[in-house]
Amino acid sequence: MIKIIVCDESLIPPFNETARDLRVLNKPLWLHQRDVLSTYCSQEIEVKKEITQPLEILEKADQEIPLNRELLVYRDNLFFDEHLLAAFLQRAKAKAEREKRASRIAFSLDDAAIVTHALYLQEGIQREGEVYVADLWYFPDGLTDQTDPIVVDTLPREIGYYHVPTYMADRSGDLAYQIPLRALLSIENWVHIFIANTPFGIVAHGARVEASLDRPQSLLRILFRALVERKQFLSSSAMVQVGRNAHIDPTAIIQGPAIIGDHVVVEAGAVITNSVIGSNVTIGQGAQVMASVVSDGCYLPFRAAIFMTTLFENTMIAQNACLQLCVVGRNTFIGAANTYTDFNLLGKPIRTMHKGKLQEVGLPVLGGCVGNNCRIGSGHVIYPARMIDSNVVLFAKPGRWVISKNVPFEESDHHGRHDQLYQA
Numbered sequence: 001m002i003k004i005i006v007c008d009e010s011l012i013p014p015f016n017e018t019a020r021d022l023r024v025l026n027k028p029l030w031l032h033q034r035d036v037l038s039t040y041c042s043q044e045i046e047v048k049k050e051i052t053q054p055l056e057i058l059e060k061a062d063q064e065i066p067l068n069r070e071l072l073v074y075r076d077n078l079f080f081d082e083h084l085l086a087a088f089l090q091r092a093k094a095k096a097e098r099e100k101r102a103s104r105i106a107f108s109l110d111d112a113a114i115v116t117h118a119l120y121l122q123e124g125i126q127r128e129g130e131v132y133v134a135d136l137w138y139f140p141d142g143l144t145d146q147t148d149p150i151v152v153d154t155l156p157r158e159i160g161y162y163h164v165p166t167y168m169a170d171r172s173g174d175l176a177y178q179i180p181l182r183a184l185l186s187i188e189n190w191v192h193i194f195i196a197n198t199p200f201g202i203v204a205h206g207a208r209v210e211a212s213l214d215r216p217q218s219l220l221r222i223l224f225r226a227l228v229e230r231k232q233f234l235s236s237s238a239m240v241q242v243g244r245n246a247h248i249d250p251t252a253i254i255q256g257p258a259i260i261g262d263h264v265v266v267e268a269g270a271v272i273t274n275s276v277i278g279s280n281v282t283i284g285q286g287a288q289v290m291a292s293v294v295s296d297g298c299y300l301p302f303r304a305a306i307f308m309t310t311l312f313e314n315t316m317i318a319q320n321a322c323l324q325l326c327v328v329g330r331n332t333f334i335g336a337a338n339t340y341t342d343f344n345l346l347g348k349p350i351r352t353m354h355k356g357k358l359q360e361v362g363l364p365v366l367g368g369c370v371g372n373n374c375r376i377g378s379g380h381v382i383y384p385a386r387m388i389d390s391n392v393v394l395f396a397k398p399g400r401w402v403i404s405k406n407v408p409f410e411e412s413d414h415h416g417r418h419d420q421l422y423q424a
Contacts, residue, residue, distance in 0.1 A: 001070045003041040004057060005033075006135065007048045008077040012190060013353070014371035014389040015329050019077035019187040023312050023330075024196045026261075026278045026295045029079060029187065036082045040089065041072060054137055055145045067142045075124065075135035077187045079196040083208070084152060084182035089138060091150045096140035103138045105184070106131040106149035113156040113180035117195055120362035121354045124186025134184060154180035157207050161291075161308070162365060175364055179207045189354050190369040190387065191361050193327050197293045197310040206274050209239070209257045243279060252283075261296065278313070295330075309367065318378070326367035329390060335378035340367045342384050352385040353406060361385060368403075 012019055020030040027035070049060040054073055058065055072089075074080075092103035107114045107125075114132055118125055125134045131149050138150075160174035183200040185192055212218045226236035232255075233239070239256025248254065248266040258272055261279035266272065269286045278296035283289060285302040292306045297314040300306070304317045312330035317323065321334050324342045328334065342365045344350055350366050351358040368382045371390030379396040382403040388394070392407055393414040 001041045001072055002043045002045065002066060003037055004061075004065070004071055004073040005044060005046045006051055006057070006073065006075045007046055008075055009048070010077070010188065012188065012193075014190065014369060014387045016371070016390055019192075022187070022193055023293075023295055023310070024079055024187075024193070025201050026276055026293055030076060032079070033074075033076065036080065036085055037072070040085070053145060054139070054143050054147070057143060065143065069142060071137075071139040071143065073135075073137040073139065073143075075186075077124065078134065078136060079183065079185040079187055079192075079200065080136070081183045081200075081204070084154070084180075084184050087152050087182055088136065088150060091152070092138035093140070095148065095150065096138070100140065102140065102144050102147040103150040104133055104147040105136040106133045106151045107154065107184075108132075108151055111154055111156065112158075112178040113154040113183070113200075116178040117199060117362065118185050121189040121191055121352075121359055122186045124188060125184075134186060136184075152182060152184075154182045154184070156180050157211075159203060159207060161203075177203065179204050181208055181211065189352070190327055191352060191363070191366065191385075194308075194310060194325065194366070194369075197327075198291060198308045198325070202274060202276055202291060202293060206257050267302075284319075312372070324367050325363075325365060327369045329370055329372035329374065331372060332370055332374040332376070334370065334376050335380075335396075337378050338376060338380045338382070340382045342367045344384055350385050353387060 009018060011017060015022060021028055024032050045061060045063060047057050047061045051057060051060060088105050095101055095103055125132050131151060133149055137147055156178040158176045159179045160176040162175040177199040179199055183204055185196050185200055187196060222236060222238040225238040226233045229236050234255040240254050240258045242260045243262035245262055246260055246264040249268040251268045252266045252270045255273045258275050260277045263280045264277055265282045267285045270283045271288045273290045275289050275291060276293045278294060280297050281294055282299045284300055287300045288305040290307045292308060293310045295311055295313040298311050299316045301319045303319050305322045307324045309323045309326045311328050314330055315328050315332045317334045318336040320336050321338045323340045326340050349360045351360050366385050368386045370388045373391045374388055375393045377395040380401060380403055386403055386406055388407045389409040391409055392412040395413045
């Protein structure tokens with residue numbers, strides 16, 4: 001099968017990069033897509049011009065498109081996992097055998113994961129008739145202008161992540177995500193990077209593992225492994241995958257499902273639960289990493305804490321900093337005792353900037369986003385859904401301990417102050 005990649009050249013603030021270059025589950029999105037498709041496709045063609053219908057590819061592609069060949073066409077800002085792709089191709093190929101028709105992926109109007117999380121801040125998933133459709137097509141015999149929607153069930157599961165006491169908000173009880181066992185998302189805003197990594201990424205992986213435990217054979221296999229290793233069920237090697245040359249202190253607590261890369265150091269008293277840890281990462285004494293993605297080369301010293309947070313590569317979160325439901329770009333430093341809040345105490349919907357205006361994110365709690373190559377000084381409090389642009393330097397100073405608005409590059413503290421930064 002040949003895959004045809006339709007490139008989306010839109011830049012996503014505050015990273016100012018295309019979606020394909022942003023990291024999902026410790027990989028650039030383009031690499032994640034390639035790995036998912038590796039068992040199906042042996043050749044690829046890129047189309048770097050905007051299209052609205054698949055037949056436009058014939059006119060806009062830089063190289064000749066093979067005719068009468070099996071094709072898979074998708075837009076490169078789509079995040080999808082192998083479980084969704086397998087379900088789509090199985091049904092699309094079955095339809096092609098019966099009717100010789102091409103297919104386009106679709107979702108029902110009551111699919112909880114799509115309706116609850118995937119429709120905000122984006123245009124790539126749109127309603128057509130009685131279904132939602134996305135830019136993922138299968139052509140059994142070359143490009144055509146006739147495609148039929150193939151409805152794929154994302155198999156959503158409601159999973160709680162916060163319990164809000166009644167004295168804190170008018171909405172008490174558990175806050176929950178609709179977690180898809182088959183995930184698809186159109187990444188057009190930094191909020192989608194958070195969703196792809198956390199609810200649709202590592203939490204979805206945990207939900208699939210939990211679903212597999214309904215099979216007695218899988219449950220007994222993990223129980224036996226835990227007994228042999230004399231470890232707690234969630235800490236056994238069946239639930240925690242550890243790479244080469246990793247040093248993990250015996251007093252550290254690691255609970256799966258978790259993936260830890262090569263040359264990782266986890267020091268005394270650290271806690272890691274349901275997370276992805278890249279290679280060459282150091283987790284310091286007493287640091288806590290919960291339901292998060294920590295990319296290659298990151299450093300969390302003692303007592304740093306992240307929850308449902310994504311760190312791009314080579315980023316450092318200093319001691320006593322607390323990040324919840326955040327996204328932090330590559331080569332960025334977050335200073336000590338920075339606190340990223342994630343809940344609007346006034347009860348108003350959380351909004352973020354999208355295409356020049358504030359729009360609701362569709363989530364009751366959400367942290368902030370920091371771009372690439374930033375230096376954030378100690379002691380800030382950052383309000384929910386605020387963005388700090390790439391290449392920004394911020395110093396905590398009187399009158400600006402609290403970051404209540406987005407910080408563009410033009411307001412960086414490094415402008416014209418090179419001779420003043422460290423004067424007494």
